[in-house]
Amino acid sequence: MITATRLEAATAAVAVLSNRPEVTDWALRYFGPWWKARAVEAESAGSCAVVVANVQESGYEEITLRVRDGQQVDAVTYARHPLLVARDGRDIIATSPDEGVAYRCTPSTGRVVLVGADARPLALAAARLARESVRGQLLSAGWAVLHASAVVRADDDAALLTFGGKGAGKTTTALLLASQGWRLLANDRVLVRPVGERGVEVVPWPAAAAVGLGLLHALGWDVAAREYLGMGGRFHPTQHESVTRALLSGRHIPLWSDGGKERKVQIFPDQFPELFKVPLATGGEAAxxxxxxxxxxxxxxxxDGARTLGAEDFMAGATEDRYPDVFGLAHGVDGGGLESARAEVAARLAGLPRHAVRLSHDSAANAALLGKVAGMI
Structure with missing residues (x-):
């Protein structure tokens, strides 16, 4: 039996089809209300871009052999895994040996077929490609992607965007404001486009949110997380087992990998309202x-330090290093959007109220300051 999940974001749509319900259920949960994910009949899914992801070991082996036999095989890193890519006529074919997933994409139609022996990595890969398909459609339509977190005020859909590099406090700012009644729209990136004479529309970019153990404790969410795990619940599978053990034991001292990167709790979008009583926003207008x-x-x-936006604030070029457009789903548009779209968005955002803030490790004091600043928007 073939099941299907349809995703819609602004004017873009894509359907995920599979012979295993785990794959389409994953897309339904992962994109949830942010991208209007809903289960549909497979027969009605052909009116938009389609990602087909089937558990089929023989299909994986067949495509993998064709890739390896290709006249030109390129090796790239995609979603932190080695990916071998080749051409097969008008199609792009690829194989990810680490994940056990093979791909066949026809860029002219937007159709992508994935095959593998295991439903779990197939579900993750299908969700990535569905999201890339939506991004490609929106970039071509004049949207851009900002490297920012965002929250939306409940009574008027005013969106507050937070910018900065890794460790600047984007996620901290968004979650502290969300704990004060703002709706969470994104923790790391958003899709934006100019609307009207001076407006900038903002919609979410669904992704798991990485939250440090210290911040989770400061927000008072670690108790709910521990109870959830104790009842057999799970966070996103990218969460390191040491983080799970720390949550279960009540420890909230930050954990670090051998490479010096903090290991964090990886939260599904739907777990914010379910576990932490944080409502999600489906869109807003930058304020x-x-x-x-x-x-x-x-x-x-x-x-002091409020500034205008620069190239580093868009998920473009070197800033977007995890998902190179190996399947041509962006139709030649840079991952951050058309240059004209980025320039117009930056110019319009330059006219909005802006504040630079210094945050400390005192979450209560941070929350008080952010509440004050948010009230000025």
Whole structure:
């Protein structure tokens, strides 16, 4: 039996089809209300871009052999896994030996077929490709992708965007405001486009949110997380087992990999309202910008440093290094959007209220400051 999940974001749509319900159920959960995910009849899914992901070991072996026998085989890193890519007529074919997933994509139609022996990696890969298909459609239609977190005010859909590099405090800012009644729209990136004379529409980019153990504890969410795990619940599979053990034992001291990267709790989008009572927003209009930076030894306050946006604030070029467009789903558009779209978005956002803030490791003081600043938007 073939099952299907349809995703819609703004004017873009894609359907995920599979011979295993685990694959389409994953897409339904992962994209949820953010991208209007819903189960549909497979027969009605052909009116949009389609990602077909079937558990079929023989199909995986067949495509893998064709890739390896190709006249030109390129090796790239895709979603942190080695991927071998070749051409087969008008199709792009690829294989990911680590994941046990093979791909056949026809860029002219937007149809992607994935095959593998195991439903779990197939479900993750299908969700990635579905999301890339939506992004490609929206980029071609004049949208751009910002490297920002976002929350939306409940009463008027005003969106507050937070910018900065890794460790600047984007996720901290979004979650602290969400704990004060703002709706969470994104923790790391958003899709945006100019609307009307000066507006900028904002829609979510669904992804698991990485939240440090210390922040989870400061928000008071670690108790709910521990109870959830104790009842057999699970967070996103990218979460390291050491983080799960720490949650179960009540420890909230940050954990670090051998490479010096913090290991964090990996939260599904639907777990924010389910576990932590944080409502999700499905869209909004940009109303203000925040530029946080963290200094553990000084009190939180508004500081100098608000700025206009630059190339580093868009998920473009080197900034977007995890998902190169190996399947041609972006139709030649840079991952951050058309240059004209990025320039127009940056110009419009430059006219909005903006504040630079210094945050500390005192979450209560941070929350008080952010609540004050948000009230000025």
């Amino acid at each position: 203000g910008l925040l530029f946080p930076r963290v200094n553990a030894f000084e009190m939180p306050e508004i500081v």
